[in-house]
Amino acid sequence: MAKKALEKEKIEMNISITSRKKELDEALVDMVVKDCQPFTVVNDQGFKGLVKLLDPSYVLPTRQALKAMVEERYQKAKREAKALVQQATAVSLTADMWTSMNMEAYLAVTCHFIADGVLNTTLLGVEHFPKSHTALNMARAKGAIMEEWGIRHKVTCLVTDAASNMLACGRELHLKQAVCVAHAINLMVKKSMDETPGLENLRSSARRIVTLFRSSTTAKERLSQMQERMGRPLHKLLQEVETRWNSTYIMLERVHSEREAVSAAMASLPSEVAITAMEFSIIQECLGVLRPFNEATVELSAEKRVSASKILPLLKMVSLNLGEQLAHIHTDMAKHLTKNLQLRLMESLSHYQKTSILTLPTLLDPRFKTLGFLSPSKVEDAIKRLTTECGLVIGQGNVGLQSPHLSTPAAVHEDEEPSTSSGGLWRHLDATVQRTRQTHNTTADAIVEVQRYLKEPHINRSDDPLQYWNTHKPLYPHLYILSLKFLCTPASSVPCERIFSKAGEVVSKKRNRLSPKVLEQILFLNKNT
Numbered sequence: 001m002a003k004k005a006l007e008k009e010k011i012e013m014n015i016s017i018t019s020r021k022k023e024l025d026e027a028l029v030d031m032v033v034k035d036c037q038p039f040t041v042v043n044d045q046g047f048k049g050l051v052k053l054l055d056p057s058y059v060l061p062t063r064q065a066l067k068a069m070v071e072e073r074y075q076k077a078k079r080e081a082k083a084l085v086q087q088a089t090a091v092s093l094t095a096d097m098w099t100s101m102n103m104e105a106y107l108a109v110t111c112h113f114i115a116d117g118v119l120n121t122t123l124l125g126v127e128h129f130p131k132s133h134t135a136l137n138m139a140r141a142k143g144a145i146m147e148e149w150g151i152r153h154k155v156t157c158l159v160t161d162a163a164s165n166m167l168a169c170g171r172e173l174h175l176k177q178a179v180c181v182a183h184a185i186n187l188m189v190k191k192s193m194d195e196t197p198g199l200e201n202l203r204s205s206a207r208r209i210v211t212l213f214r215s216s217t218t219a220k221e222r223l224s225q226m227q228e229r230m231g232r233p234l235h236k237l238l239q240e241v242e243t244r245w246n247s248t249y250i251m252l253e254r255v256h257s258e259r260e261a262v263s264a265a266m267a268s269l270p271s272e273v274a275i276t277a278m279e280f281s282i283i284q285e286c287l288g289v290l291r292p293f294n295e296a297t298v299e300l301s302a303e304k305r306v307s308a309s310k311i312l313p314l315l316k317m318v319s320l321n322l323g324e325q326l327a328h329i330h331t332d333m334a335k336h337l338t339k340n341l342q343l344r345l346m347e348s349l350s351h352y353q354k355t356s357i358l359t360l361p362t363l364l365d366p367r368f369k370t371l372g373f374l375s376p377s378k379v380e381d382a383i384k385r386l387t388t389e390c391g392l393v394i395g396q397g398n399v400g401l402q403s404p405h406l407s408t409p410a411a412v413h414e415d416e417e418p419s420t421s422s423g424g425l426w427r428h429l430d431a432t433v434q435r436t437r438q439t440h441n442t443t444a445d446a447i448v449e450v451q452r453y454l455k456e457p458h459i460n461r462s463d464d465p466l467q468y469w470n471t472h473k474p475l476y477p478h479l480y481i482l483s484l485k486f487l488c489t490p491a492s493s494v495p496c497e498r499i500f501s502k503a504g505e506v507v508s509k510k511r512n513r514l515s516p517k518v519l520e521q522i523l524f525l526n527k528n529t
Contacts, residue, residue: 024058029069033525036505039063039070067518074521077529081122086150088113090485092157093124094180095142095166096496097133100507104516105129107138108523109145110495112488117470119488121303121495123527124149126503128516135168143173157308157357157489162187176357181300181311182492184348189245189293192340198333202282203240203248206255208273209262210237219269226261237262246297249290256283285334289325289341292318300491303498306465307491309365311358312349313372319345353378356385361486364479366459366468383450386482391446393478446478453479502526 031037041047042060051060061069085091091113098106107129111122125145131137146152158175160166161183170177193199213219214237227234238254241247255262259280266274275283296314300307319342326338352358353373359382362372370379453476459468465487473480506522507514 020055021058024055025061025069028061028066029073032066032070033073033522033529036502036522036526039066042066070518070521070525073529074525077525081528082149084115084120085111085113085122085124088115088120088151088154088484089481090114090156090488091151091154092159092489093142093146093155093175094159094490094493094496095138095169096160096493096500097129097138098500098503100503102507105133106500106503106516106519107141108496108499109142110499111149111151112490112495114466114484114488117464117466119304119306119466121527123499123524126499126520126523128520133165135165135172138165138169139172142169156485159490159493161493178308178355178357178489180491180493182297182494185293185297185300186245188344188348189290189341192337192344193245193248195340196333196337199286199337202275202279202333203252205273205275205279206251206283207240209255209266209275210239210251212269212271212273213237213262213265214239216269219265219271222265222268223258223261226264227258230261230264232258232261246294249287249294252283253287256280256287282331282333285329285331286337289322289329289334289338292321293341301494303490303495306361306365306487308358308489309361309368309372309465309487311372311491312352312362313368315345315349315352316372316374319349349374353382356382357486357489360386360389360482361489363454364483364486365465366453366456367461367463367465369454369458371458383454387443387446387450389482390450390478391442393481394445394449395442397478449476449478452476499523499527 028042032039032041040063042063048060051058091111094110094112096108098108100106105128107125107127109124109127111124113120113122125148127141127145129137129141142158143152146155155175158170158173158177159180160170160177162179167177167179193203213223220236223237224234235254235258237258238247238251240251255275259275263274296318299314300310322338322342322345326335326342329335329338359373359378362368363370363382363386370383373379373382459465465483469476469480469483469487503519503523506519
């Protein structure tokens with residue numbers, strides 16, 4: 001008995017050790033995936049010492065074994081993600097290109113869809129892209145991804161930047177396409193700033209000041225001393241990036257907020273760079289003009305909330321804000337900037353109001369409906385498009401419910417002679433009459449459903465439009481289907497940019513030999529788990 005008890009105890013102990021080993025292995029994979037740690041971390045002496053101290057019985061896997069565990073996790077996660085995506089009624093995609101520090105090009109595609117009243121985002125793939133970046137090559141790669149994930153006929157919109165090859169790729173795939181609004185705002189503001197007389201000189205002065213305090217140890221220490229003396233946080237100055245307008249905004253905002261400490265520090269430094277009090281006043285007014293664009297960019301780059309429906313109302317609010325500010329601006333430079341922005345913003349709004357892939361989400365968002373449009377005629381056009389879409393959904397639901405042939409002969413009036421035809425001669429006309437009746441009924445039903453929805457009170461701006469549609473599905477069943485189709489579209493391609501920002505962390509100097517296959521696995525798991 002004692003021997004059997006001892007054997008049982010050994011078995012239970014082995015099971016416990018094996019279970020603990022598996023649990024710790026899974027935690028190690030989590031760490032590698034979430035923190036973008038290299039596989040070689042298992043060979044680092046400091047890490048090995050820490051693990052030994054925490055659990056002396058745990059034997060770390062080899063680098064190769066850890067790599068195999070990551071691949072196994074990836075395959076499982078991909079199967080689960082595919083099952084979820086394939087259940088979606090409709091999806092929207094974002095796509096972008098990226099080049100690593102090793103000069104390897106990659107194409108990323110993210111998928112956005114609504115399930116159970118929640119907006120979901122899934123990274124479909126980060127494909128190594130050694131071919132030339134032609135529209136045809138990109139279309140083939142994206143087409144293959146859509147086929148693999150079983151969504152080829154579910155894609156309602158593709159969101160990309162405005163690069164000519166990206167736009168041509170969308171046409172090649174015969175997909176409805178929207179230009180990333182963050183990129184559109186970036187181009188709009190950059191051009192407006194470039195066309196504002198004197199603003200470039202002011203930006204140049206700010207850049208030189210930032211360079212001084214970021215490159216000189218003496219200047220950096222002097223600024224910190226002044227900030228401490230004035231009881232201010234030790235904020236560093238931030239340099240603008242040529243390709244991103246909001247970096248200019250951030251640079252000017254930081255220089256302006258730290259102007260007293262900067263001026264005091266520069267008074268004791270051998271530098272000819274300076275910004276006058278008048279120039280600081282100009283910066284302050286320009287910041288007020290640019291601030292709404294920065295706020296709009298941040299809001300429209302949201303990934304977990306409905307965003308495409310916000311484009312029209314948010315840009316309309318920016319336009320109204322510019323008009324209000326213009327009445328209170330005193331400097332010529334800020335006035336020029338405001339007028340340039342107003343002109344370009346109206347051009348963009350005019351374009352967006354003609355794009356159904358953007359107007360329909362706005363109408364279908366119960367927070368906004370018709371409030372985002374600039375004119376009654378644009379509202380009328382959008383409602384017609386929504387009614388047409390609703391009619392198509394109703395018509396698809398009616399297919400097969402009624403036969404195109406008349407099921408019973410028509411009644412014959414006493415004063416009429418009965419037709420001598422057996423019915424075959426009239427079948428085309430009868431079918432046409434039946435289709436006309438169905439079309440009339442479908443259109444009438446669509447008008448009623450759309451108008452009833454539009455007459456309902458708006459929900460609060462802080463409320464979730466997806467929850468609204470979940471609860472109102474029985475009342476507006478066909479518009480509910482359209483909400484799944486159009487509210488999943490993101491306003492920007494920022495989700496892809498975030499993937500590549502993470503990719504930059506993964507492909508670091510310490511792991512610059514990472515294969516494209518392993519890179520995709522880590523990014524996929526980092527995003528989707």
